[in-house]
Each structure stands twice: as structure tokens, then as C-alpha cells.
Amino acid sequence: MTAVIGYGPVGGEPGEPRIDMKTWIGDWVLPSPVMTASGCSANGKELDAFFDLTRIGAVVTKSVMLAPRSGRATPRMAETPSGMLNSIGLQGPGIESFVENDLPWLRERGVRAVVSIAGGSVEEYGKLAQVLRYCEEISAVEVNISCPNVADRGQVFACDAKLAADVVSNVRRIIPSEIPVIAKLSPDVTDIVGIAYSVVKAGATALSLINTTLGMVIDTETLRPALAGVTGGLSGPAIRPIAVRCVWQVHEALPDIPIIGIGGIGSGLDALQFILAGASAVQVGTMTFNDPSAPQRVHIELARALAERGFGRFTDAIGYAHRPHEEPLSDFVADAWAEDDRAGEGADPARPLSSGAAG
Numbered sequence: 392m393t394a395v396i397g398y399g400p401v402g403g404e405p406g407e408p409r410i411d412m413k414t415w416i417g418d419w420v421l422p423s424p425v426m427t428a429s430g431c432s433a434n435g436k437e438l439d440a441f442f443d444l445t446r447i448g449a450v451v452t453k454s455v456m457l458a459p460r461s462g463r464a465t466p467r468m469a470e471t472p473s474g475m476l477n478s479i480g481l482q483g484p485g486i487e488s489f490v491e492n493d494l495p496w497l498r499e500r501g502v503r504a505v506v507s508i509a510g511g512s513v514e515e516y517g518k519l520a521q522v523l524r525y526c527e528e529i530s531a532v533e534v535n536i537s538c539p540n541v542a543d544r545g546q547v548f549a550c551d552a553k554l555a556a557d558v559v560s561n562v563r564r565i566i567p568s569e570i571p572v573i574a575k576l577s578p579d580v581t582d583i584v585g586i587a588y589s590v591v592k593a594g595a596t597a598l599s600l601i602n603t604t605l606g607m608v609i610d611t612e613t614l615r616p617a618l619a620g621v622t623g624g625l626s627g628p629a630i631r632p633i634a635v636r637c638v639w640q641v642h643e644a645l646p647d648i649p650i651i652g653i654g655g656i657g658s659g660l661d662a663l664q665f666i667l668a669g670a671s672a673v674q675v676g677t678m679t680f681n682d683p684s685a686p687q688r689v690h691i692e693l694a695r696a697l698a699e700r701g702f703g704r705f706t707d708a709i710g711y712a713h714r715p716h717e718e719p720l721s722d723f724v725a726d727a728w729a730e731d732d733r734a735g736e737g738a739d740p741a742r743p744l745s746s747g748a749a750g
């Protein structure tokens with residue numbers, strides 16, 4: 392089959408068939424469904440030498456906290472089979488320096504910026520949101536709730552439906568309604584669908600699935616934990632099946648909520664699994680350490696993979712693996728179009744109801 396390159400900002404070489412790669416997170420339209428994942432490429436500058444950051448969907452910045460932090464003691468990284476373990480401990484400059492130095496850099500280049508925030512209490516998330524509400528250059532806020540609540544014996548927000556909802560509703564109340572608030576969930580829970588329901592009820596526009604999963608490596612030479620922080624977050628291809636399962640379960644329960652799939656994505660086919668499971672977008676994290684141009688490459692490979700499978704638009708593939716057995720692509724797409732017709736005139740035909748309802 393003829394090579395098919397992505398429509399729009401990445402690829403789209405003259406004379407080649409095109410595929411419409413735009414997607415929606417609430418009312419926010421992105422020209423590409425591929426973003427960077429928080430913490431894996433700092434705040435964008437490091438990737439700037441490798442590709443044009445305006446050509447992917449968005450850059451998700453490293454989770455920023457209120458005060459500057461030096462992070463945990465070293466060693467903070469360990470290699471694992473098909474992945475890595477990290478316990479960096481949210482090292483960063485603090486929100487004031489971030490707003491002064493990092494955000495303007497992204498704005499000057501026209502990069503869509505998703506700002507990731509992290510806090511140690513519900514109030515701290517609120518204070519971060521208060522600072523960000525006046526920053527015009529923000530496309531969305533991603534709330535990293537995989538942090539311990541210092542006010543409650545270190546209980547991780549993301550592992551408790553009520554705590555998670557308290558954080559999200561506090562941020563949603565403060566961030567202007569036209570800016571999506573994305574809740575990033577942890578896989579380290581018994582019932583991820585329950586947590587998803589809870590944060591959506593609290594006002595999350597969309598969900599990022601998943602953050603790292605807790606792991607541990609013991610150094611058999613020193614006979615001690617390999618990381619100074621003892622445990623760490625496992626990422627990379629090793630967690631991909633867990634992430635795809637989370638996306639599948641949450642999409643099945645909440646089909647109208649846009650999901651951003653994350654976990655071991657390093658190729659277009661990896662990304663395609665997440666889209667077919669129900670993701671409206673994806674983020675590329677650990678694999679950018681191997682190949683800094685991975686986000687751009689994943690976009691191009693995904694466009695090609697979709698076209699090779701007969702899709703004309705990216706959004707037609709969202710959740711396609713959930714269709715009843717043997718339903719041909721044309722019926723699946725026709726159903727989506729019928730839904731669009733019911734949604735009223737003037738709607739972009741590529742916009743699925745399932746990624747706009749929560750706006």
C-alpha cells in the first residue's frame with residue numbers, strides 16, 4: 392500500500408493521501424493526538440532541537456509544585472526489563488519560576504502547553520490553580536494526583552476516590568471553564584473506574600491514563616534497594632498492557648469522557664492500541680529517552696497505520712475495538728456519523744460525541 396502520511400502539521404507530504412488527525416479534549420481541538428508525557432522531556436526545551444514542537448498535539452510540562460524542590464536522594468533511576476523505575480520526587484523550580492521562565496518560552500514558539508500540577512494538599516493544588524488562572528498561554532491543566540496527601544498520613548490522592556475528587560473540584564472551580572482540566576490517574580488502585588467516575592463528577596474534562604505503577608528493584612551486589620527512595624514508579628513498554636486495560640475499562644464505563652492514553656508508547660502501533668481501546672489522544676514518555684523525536688515519529692506512524700487499516704479520520708478509530716464482533720468499519724463510522732447528525736448541524740463531522748460531551 393502507498394505510504395500515507397499524517398494530515399496537517401506533521402507529515403502530509405505533497406501527493407500523498409492524507410488522513411485527518413485532529414482530535415478533541417472537551418472543546419479544545421488539537422491538530423495531532425500525540426503529546427509528550429509529563430516529566431519525560433522537562434518543559435519542552437530539551438526536545439526543541441529534535442523536532443518542531445508545534446507539530447505535535449501538545450507538550451505536557453513536568454509536574455510543578457508551589458515551591459522549588461531538589462527531589463529525592465540518588466540513585467533515582469534503575470533499569471528494568473522493558474522499562475525503568477524512577478523516584479525523582481518531583482524536582483522542579485516551583486510555580487513562580489515556571490511561570491516566569493518556562494511558560495513564556497513555550498508561548499513564544501506557539502507550542503500548545505498542558506501544564507501539569509502536583510501538590511501535597513487540596514489547598515496547595517488550589518494555590519497552583521490560582522497562579523495559573525491568569526496565564527493566557529495555557530491550553531489545559533493536567534492534575535497529577537499521584538502524590539501523598541501530607542495532611543492525611545501520606546495517603547495518595549489518586550488512590551482515594553473522595554480525596555481525588557476534592558483536588559479536582561478545587562482546581563476546576565478556579566481554572567476558567569474554557570480550559571480543560573485533565574485528571575491523571577494512577578493504576579495502583581483496585582477499581583480505576585470508581586476513581587474515574589469520582590473525578591469526572593468533580594468536574595474533570597478528561598482523564599490521563601496512566602501514571603507510573605509502584606515497583607522496586609533490589610541490587611544483588613549491594614544487597615540493598617537499588618533506589619535511594621526504596622520504591623519507584625515503573626514506566627515504559629513493561630506497563631503498556633496495564634495502561635491499555637485501564638483505558639479499555641474506563642472508556643467502557645464512561646464512553647463520553649475523552650481519555651489520554653499513556654504507558655510505554657514508542658511506535659504508531661503502540662499508540663493505535665490505546666486509540667482502539669478508547670483513547671482520544673496519547674502521550675509519549677519513557678520512549679523519548681531512547682529517541683527524542685519519538686512523539687513526532689509516533690504521529691506519523693499512527694497516521695500511516697490508520698490509513699492502512701481504512702480509516703479516513705483519526706476520530707473514527709477511537710474505541711473501535713469495543714464494537715460488536717464483525718461489525719465492518721463502514722457501519723461503525725456510519726453509526727458515529729448518525730450520532731453527529733443527531734447532535735445538530737454545524738458540528739465538525741470529525742468530532743465524535745464521545746470526546747465533546749464533557750467539555
Ligand SMILES: Cc1cc2nc3c(=O)[nH]c(=O)nc-3n(C[C@H](O)[C@H](O)[C@H](O)COP(=O)(O)O)c2cc1C
Binds near residue numbers: 575626654656677
Ligand atoms: C523520569 C520520569 C519522570 C516523570 N515525572 C512525572 C511528573 O512530573 N508528573 C507526572 O504526572 N508524571 C510523571 N511521570 C510519569 C509519565 O508522565 C507517564 O505517565 C508514565 O511514565 C507512563 O508513560 P511511559 O511509559 O510512556 O513513560 C514521569 C515518568 C518518568 C519516567
